[in-house]
Amino acid sequence: MGKLTDVELRNWIKAGLPVVKTDGDGLTFTLSAKGTAAWTLRYRYAGKAKELTLGRYPDLTLTKAREMAAEKRVDVCRGRDVAAEKQSQKEADKLAALVAKSETVKALYDDFYARQIEGQRKNPEQVGGVFALHILPAIGNKAVTEVRPLDIDKMLRPIVDRGIFRTAVKVLQLTKALFNFAMKRHIVTSNPAAPFNWQDIGGETGPRSRVLTKTEVAKFFKAIRDTPNFPPYSAAALKLLLALGVRKMELLKATWDEFDLKAGEWHLPAERTKTEAAIRIPLSPWVVSILKEQKERGHNAYVFPVLRIAPGKTTRYMGETTLNHALYMLQSDLDPFTVHDLRRTARTHLAALGVAPYIAEMCLNHKPKGIEAVYNVHDYFEERKAALGSLANLLNQCEKGNPDKIIPIKQSRKKA
Numbered sequence: 001m002g003k004l005t006d007v008e009l010r011n012w013i014k015a016g017l018p019v020v021k022t023d024g025d026g027l028t029f030t031l032s033a034k035g036t037a038a039w040t041l042r043y044r045y046a047g048k049a050k051e052l053t054l055g056r057y058p059d060l061t062l063t064k065a066r067e068m069a070a071e072k073r074v075d076v077c078r079g080r081d082v083a084a085e086k087q088s089q090k091e092a093d094k095l096a097a098l099v100a101k102s103e104t105v106k107a108l109y110d111d112f113y114a115r116q117i118e119g120q121r122k123n124p125e126q127v128g129g130v131f132a133l134h135i136l137p138a139i140g141n142k143a144v145t146e147v148r149p150l151d152i153d154k155m156l157r158p159i160v161d162r163g164i165f166r167t168a169v170k171v172l173q174l175t176k177a178l179f180n181f182a183m184k185r186h187i188v189t190s191n192p193a194a195p196f197n198w199q200d201i202g203g204e205t206g207p208r209s210r211v212l213t214k215t216e217v218a219k220f221f222k223a224i225r226d227t228p229n230f231p232p233y234s235a236a237a238l239k240l241l242l243a244l245g246v247r248k249m250e251l252l253k254a255t256w257d258e259f260d261l262k263a264g265e266w267h268l269p270a271e272r273t274k275t276e277a278a279i280r281i282p283l284s285p286w287v288v289s290i291l292k293e294q295k296e297r298g299h300n301a302y303v304f305p306v307l308r309i310a311p312g313k314t315t316r317y318m319g320e321t322t323l324n325h326a327l328y329m330l331q332s333d334l335d336p337f338t339v340h341d342l343r344r345t346a347r348t349h350l351a352a353l354g355v356a357p358y359i360a361e362m363c364l365n366h367k368p369k370g371i372e373a374v375y376n377v378h379d380y381f382e383e384r385k386a387a388l389g390s391l392a393n394l395l396n397q398c399e400k401g402n403p404d405k406i407i408p409i410k411q412s413r414k415k416a
Contacts, residue, residue, distance in 0.1 A: 003024050105140050237318065248340070
């Protein structure tokens with residue numbers, strides 16, 4: 001049975017005089033001259049006197065203090081220095097807090113990417129591209145614990161102002177996922193991106209419909225020429241995406257051994273197509289001329305090689321976000337558009353030129369549907385060659401500043 005009572009404790013506190021009283025078995029009540037009342041456990045470890053602070057009174061009641069002291073005495077009997085363990089834990093917690101405060105968003109992203117993106121998503125480079133282009137430049141150097149909703153708003157605002165709402169959605173989704181990851185690691189207690197929703201990024205996003213008109217394509221080509229230091233590699237890639245209608249990474253991962261420039265053909269292997277079927281793509285003279293210029297620039301086996309190898313990067317082809325960067329630096333009065341909008345533009349102008357829908361779809365390497373996909377394996381190479389040749393003629397005239405000079409295929413057939 002302990003020696004102290006709650007009545008005594010309250011009277012000593014009321015009197016306001018310094019007190020040191022033992023309850024027995026090392027449990028001690030102390031009252032400082034400043035009026036701070038606390039419980040400590042005094043014990044011996046390895047022949048030395050030790051003292052462990054249990055907590056303050058009345059937050060830690062007399063009954064609870066006795067229970068805690070009894071538990072700690074059992075630990076001491078088992079050979080544990082409870083005071084030293086508490087001090088070590090304090091230092092560990094302090095160090096963890098310092099690490100959390102000093103860890104940057106970039107360092108957090110590296111861990112996040114390695115543990116939750118790389119090897120777990122089909123196209124991890126697409127996630128990395130969003131971070132590299134939009135998130136890390138805005139908040140990458142900030143301490144994780146210092147990022148506020150205002151920083152998220154400043155990051156999203158330029159994307160929304162450019163009208164690239166689908167990109168804004170991806171940026172917001174990935175930012176939320178990144179800080180959820182930080183919460184799981186106890187680096188932060190709240191997610192600064194959590195208050196934002198679709199209303200903050202321009203409302204719900206339906207299917208995109210941005211298409212460059214012939215006049216806009218001409219302005220686009222002129223802007224490429226007039227923008228200071230516009231990268232020639234990016235210029236070539238953007239033109240080829242318009243002329244061929246292929247998917248971005250199908251082009252950027254292409255190697256020279258896939259091309260027969262003399263025959264005017266690109267043999268795209270099955271493992272690099274979305275349809276998982278190889279395709280022979282006809283190359284117009286205008287396209288071949290662009291490829292020849294690109295080949296003269298040299299570097300490696302890729303048609304669009306990476307020019308600067310970043311630390312830790314293993315791929316040798318142009319990165320996922322390079323063309324996005326190029327469009328951002330483009331100096332023009334054109335309404336915003338994305339790299340993927342060029343594929344839609346190609347398809348739309350094929351239709352405007354009078355190309356039959358099934359041929360235009362095959363030009364974009366869209367997989368046929370239904371029974372057609374089973375029984376018709378003809379590749380319509382000559383038809384696609386004519387269609388893409390007509391599209392290239394249109395683009396060539398746009399580059400020369402004459403977008404209205406081209407006669408659609410149907411009209412030309414009537415005149416013939």
